[in-house]
Amino acid sequence: MDQIVEYLLAALLVIGGLFAIVGSFGLLKLPTMMQRLHAPTKATTVGVGSALIASMSYFWYFEGTLSWHELMITLFLFLTAPITANFIAKAQLHRAINKEDLPPTGVGKEWATYDPEVTAVSPVLLNDRDPG
Amino acid sequence: MRRLFPHPLLSLLLFATWMLLVNQIKIGSLVMALILAIIIPKLTAPYWPNRPPLKRVPAFAAYVLLVMWDIVRANVEVARIVLFMRNENIRSGWLAVPIDLKTPEAITILAGTITMTPGTVTSDMSSCGRVLLIHALHAPDPDSIVQDIKTRYEARLKRIFE
Numbered sequence: 001m002d003q004i005v006e007y008l009l010a011a012l013l014v015i016g017g018l019f020a021i022v023g024s025f026g027l028l029k030l031p032t033m034m035q036r037l038h039a040p041t042k043a044t045t046v047g048v049g050s051a052l053i054a055s056m057s058y059f060w061y062f063e064g065t066l067s068w069h070e071l072m073i074t075l076f077l078f079l080t081a082p083i084t085a086n087f088i089a090k091a092q093l094h095r096a097i098n099k100e101d102l103p104p105t106g107v108g109k110e111w112a113t114y115d116p117e118v119t120a121v122s123p124v125l126l127n128d129r130d131p132g
Numbered sequence: 133m134r135r136l137f138p139h140p141l142l143s144l145l146l147f148a149t150w151m152l153l154v155n156q157i158k159i160g161s162l163v164m165a166l167i168l169a170i171i172i173p174k175l176t177a178p179y180w181p182n183r184p185p186l187k188r189v190p191a192f193a194a195y196v197l198l199v200m201w202d203i204v205r206a207n208v209e210v211a212r213i214v215l216f217m218r219n220e221n222i223r224s225g226w227l228a229v230p231i232d233l234k235t236p237e238a239i240t241i242l243a244g245t246i247t248m249t250p251g252t253v254t255s256d257m258s259s260c261g262r263v264l265l266i267h268a269l270h271a272p273d274p275d276s277i278v279q280d281i282k283t284r285y286e287a288r289l290k291r292i293f294e
Binding site: 029038039041045079083103110 | 251254267
C-alpha cells in the first residue's frame with residue numbers, strides 16, 4: 001500500500017513539473033507579448049497545484065499530520081494570478097498596442113485604458129470620500 | 133453582534149484563513165484570529181462602502197468547484213496549444229464581451245474566472261463597466277467563446293449575486 005501511494009505522489013510531482021516546464025517553454029516559444037501572457041498564468045497553476053496536493057497527501061499519509069498551508073498557497077495563487085495578468089495586459093495596452101487594433105466596445109464608451117475621463121484613481125472612490 | 137461583525141462572511145473568512153495559516157488549534161491563535169476578524173473588516177470598511185450580498189452560498193461553492201475543474205481543463209488546453217501548434221496557426225485575437233452583471237464584486241470574479249480558464253485573459257473593461265476586453269490565445273470561433281463565458285459563468289454569477 002505504501003508503495004502505491006508513493007508512486008501516486010511521484011506521478012503527481014512529475015505531472016506538476018511537466019506543466020511548469022510547459023509554462024516556461026510557452027514563454028520562450030510564443031511570439032507576441034499577449035500570447036506569452038497565457039502560458040504562465042495557466043499552465044503553471046496546475047504545476048503548482050499538483051505539487052501542493054502531493055505535499056499535502058504525503059504529510060497526511062506518512063506523517064499523520066494534516067497540513068493546511070498548501071490550501072492557503074493555492075488560494076493566494078488563485079487570487080493573485082488574475083490580477084497580475086490584468087496588470088501586465090494593461091501595461092501592454094498602454095505601451096505596445098494601438099487603440100485601433102482593439103474591437104469597438106459597442107456601447108459608445110471607450111475602453112477604460114484609453115478613456116481620458118478615467119483618471120488614475122477611480123472617480124467613484126473620490127466622490128465617496130469625506131471632504132473633511 | 134452586528135456592530136462587532138459588520139461583515140460576517142469576511143470575518144469568518146479571515147478567522148479561517150488565520151487558523152489555517154497557523155496550522156494548529158491553540159488558545160493564543162484562536163484569540164489572534166478573533167482579533168483579526170474584528171479589526172480588519174472595520175479598518176477596510178471605508179474602502180468598501182456597499183457590501184455585496186452573497187445570496188446563495190451553496191451555489192457559490194458549486195461555482196468554485198466548476199471553476200477549479202475548468203482551470204485544470206484550461207491548463208491542458210493551453211499546454212496542448214503551446215506544445216503542438218505551430219506559431220503561424222495560433223489565431224489569437226481580442227474579443228469584446230458585453231456583460232449584464234452590475235455588482236462590482238461579481239464583475240471582478242467574472243474577470244478573474246475568465247483569466248484562469250481556457251485560453252482567455254481579461255485585459256480591460258469599457259469605462260462604463262458594461263463590456264470586458266478579452267484576449268484569446270486561440271480563437272477560431274470567437275462567438276462561441278463569448279457565448280461560453282455568458283452561459284457558463286455569467287449566468288451563474290448573476291444567480292449568486294443579483
